[in-house]
Amino acid sequence: MSSEQDRDIIICRCEDITEREVRECIRRHGLTTVDEVRKILRAGMGLCQGKTCSALVRRILAEETGKKAEDIGLPSARQPAKPVEFGIFLQEGDR
Amino acid sequence: MKYDAIIIGGGIIGASIAYNLTKQGMRSVAVFEKNYISSGSTGRCGGGIRQQWASPENCKLAVKSVHLFEKLDQELGFDTEYYQGGYLLLAFTDEEVEQFRKNVVMQQGAGVPVRLIGVDEVAAKFPFLDTSDLKAAAHCRTDGHINPMLVNQAYADAAKRNGADIHLFTEVVRIVRDRDRINSVITADVRTFETGVLINAGGGFSAEVAAMAGITIPTRPQRHEILITEPLEKFMDPMVIDFHHHIYFRQTKHGSVVMGYGDPHEPYTHNIQGSLEFLKTMSLMITKVVPAMKKVKIVRQWAGLYNMSPDAQPILGKVPGVSNYYQAVGFSGHGLMLAPAVAELMAELIVTGRTSMDISDLSIDRFAGRTEFKLEKAVV
Ligand SMILES: Cc1cc2nc3c(=O)[nH]c(=O)nc-3n(C[C@H](O)[C@H](O)[C@H](O)COP(=O)(O)OP(=O)(O)OC[C@H]3O[C@@H](n4cnc5c(N)ncnc54)[C@H](O)[C@@H]3O)c2cc1C
Ligand code: FES
Numbered sequence: 001m002s003s004e005q006d007r008d009i010i011i012c013r014c015e016d017i018t019e020r021e022v023r024e025c026i027r028r029h030g031l032t033t034v035d036e037v038r039k040i041l042r043a044g045m046g047l048c049q050g051k052t053c054s055a056l057v058r059r060i061l062a063e064e065t066g067k068k069a070e071d072i073g074l075p076s077a078r079q080p081a082k083p084v085e086f087g088i089f090l091q092e093g094d095r
Numbered sequence: 096m097k098y099d100a101i102i103i104g105g106g107i108i109g110a111s112i113a114y115n116l117t118k119q120g121m122r123s124v125a126v127f128e129k130n131y132i133s134s135g136s137t138g139r140c141g142g143g144i145r146q147q148w149a150s151p152e153n154c155k156l157a158v159k160s161v162h163l164f165e166k167l168d169q170e171l172g173f174d175t176e177y178y179q180g181g182y183l184l185l186a187f188t189d190e191e192v193e194q195f196r197k198n199v200v201m202q203q204g205a206g207v208p209v210r211l212i213g214v215d216e217v218a219a220k221f222p223f224l225d226t227s228d229l230k231a232a233a234h235c236r237t238d239g240h241i242n243p244m245l246v247n248q249a250y251a252d253a254a255k256r257n258g259a260d261i262h263l264f265t266e267v268v269r270i271v272r273d274r275d276r277i278n279s280v281i282t283a284d285v286r287t288f289e290t291g292v293l294i295n296a297g298g299g300f301s302a303e304v305a306a307m308a309g310i311t312i313p314t315r316p317q318r319h320e321i322l323i324t325e326p327l328e329k330f331m332d333p334m335v336i337d338f339h340h341h342i343y344f345r346q347t348k349h350g351s352v353v354m355g356y357g358d359p360h361e362p363y364t365h366n367i368q369g370s371l372e373f374l375k376t377m378s379l380m381i382t383k384v385v386p387a388m389k390k391v392k393i394v395r396q397w398a399g400l401y402n403m404s405p406d407a408q409p410i411l412g413k414v415p416g417v418s419n420y421y422q423a424v425g426f427s428g429h430g431l432m433l434a435p436a437v438a439e440l441m442a443e444l445i446v447t448g449r450t451s452m453d454i455s456d457l458s459i460d461r462f463a464g465r466t467e468f469k470l471e472k473a474v475v
Binding site: 028029031032033035036039040042045047049078079080083084085086087088089090091094095 | 131132133134138244245248252263264325349369374375377378379381382388389390391392393394395396397
């Protein structure tokens with residue numbers, strides 16, 4: 001995953017963010033957690049809420065910081081679990 | 096280890112004060128943040144920047160902030176997504192229109208380019224709004240919004256470049272005070288740092304930080320809930336605030352719409368759980384004001400703390416009886432937009448003992464011996 005020519009592979013598909021961008025962001029701001037990368041780069045803020053990319057971001061963080069991946073926490077689950085329309089929450093009469 | 100200044104809190108207030116202290120020549124400055132940059136209220140907030148306030152003190156600070164925001168990306172070398180798309184305040188009752196009329200006169204006097212506009216103009220310019228019950232609106236074109244996480248990081252990075260130490264994941268658990276002087280702080284990992292001055296920028300935990308120094312302050316935390324939608328084609332420029340339905344919303348650069356509802360009955364606690372009740376109320380309110388939202392999807396909900404003060408205005412400066420303690424707390428839901436001005440003025444106060452704009456009205460002395468306060472009303 002980390003050889004130079006592979007760095008343009010997409011890490012976050014929802015937000016179209018590459019491995020190179022993730023690494024640069026971590027280095028530029030000295031980041032150590034998945035949450036920080038999520039907030040600054042949007043990797044993990046997409047429609048799937050990071051279900052696909054959080055573990056990949058964590059692996060890159062582990063490489064960049066020299067920590068074990070297991071020692072880097074994953075963000076807690078976010079509500080709602082799947083995107084839902086506002087209309088769902090309205091009473092019959094207001095729909 | 097000894098610093099000239101220690102700041103507790105790495106939110107927008109702590110980070111911007113750190114940057115301004117280094118900019119104004121202070122050598123050794125440190126920020127202690129128990130989590131990471133923007134993990135507190137700042138990273139959870141709505142990102143709105145407005146100058147339309149009901150109190151002249153808030154107006155003055157907000158106008159100064161906007162002048163600073165306009166140059167901030169260049170100064171800090173960061174794209175913070177600052178966008179001057181304006182801010183639209185909606186009035187649904189005659190009472191609100193009357194209040195807006197008075198506010199607009201005061202605001203124009205403070206240099207805010209704001210005007211009251213009629214329903215026809217609102218309908219023509221902002222066709223996404225349901226204007227059937229609307230009476231009027233106030234619009235200011237130099238208001239706008241920003242990405243809170245990015246501007247927080249921008250200040251922290253710039254402070255660091257200027258030599259400040261930013262201690263992340265480092266909680267301050269004790270403050271050592273000897274009579275009228277604070278000597279040092281002790282962190283959760285049991286390290287001691289001596290300091291020349293201490294600055295409380297603890298956000299929703301400001302009262303707890305003050306208490307560690309034996310100081311009692313009248314700030315209280317209050318949960319505010321917020322959500323974000325799927326990205327949409329760009330359809331709105333201004334941030335919209337509606338005191339009648341207690342909501343605000345804006346479209347981010349990314350296309351998603353961020354919106355919040357301020358529950359007037361929310362108790363004072365540190366709870367930041369998102370609730371189903373909020374989703375129901377928010378859905379009802381937003382679809383009244385923007386009917387096309389019915390079909391739009393909510394992607395994520397969360398909550399953060401307002402740090403409320405008794406009059407919903409910030410508490411800035413020193414406190415009686417402690418010579419080297421400063422605070423910038425109690426922002427009551429508008430600390431992001433005031434940060435650039437507040438940070439510059441706080442740094443002046445700390446470095447030179449005086450400020451280029453009078454902020455003495457916002458010191459804690461205003462509460463001495465009083466139990467009733469004139470509330471800043473323009474708050475959701
Ligand atoms: C839902 C919501 C919407 C909002 N919308 C807007 C808006 O549109 N515009 C606007 O201007 N404002 C808005 N606000 C308000 C704004 O978020 C706050 O006023 C602002 O972020 C306050 O910044 P701060 O730095 O004081 O607080 P915070 O960002 O909370 O920073 C304080 C930091 O101190 C740290 N800390 C506390 N105690 C300790 C300790 N003992 N040791 C180490 N660290 C400690 C915390 O971890 C925290 O990171 C909103 C707030 C919420 C919750
Ligand atoms: S892949 Fe990153 S948020 Fe979905």
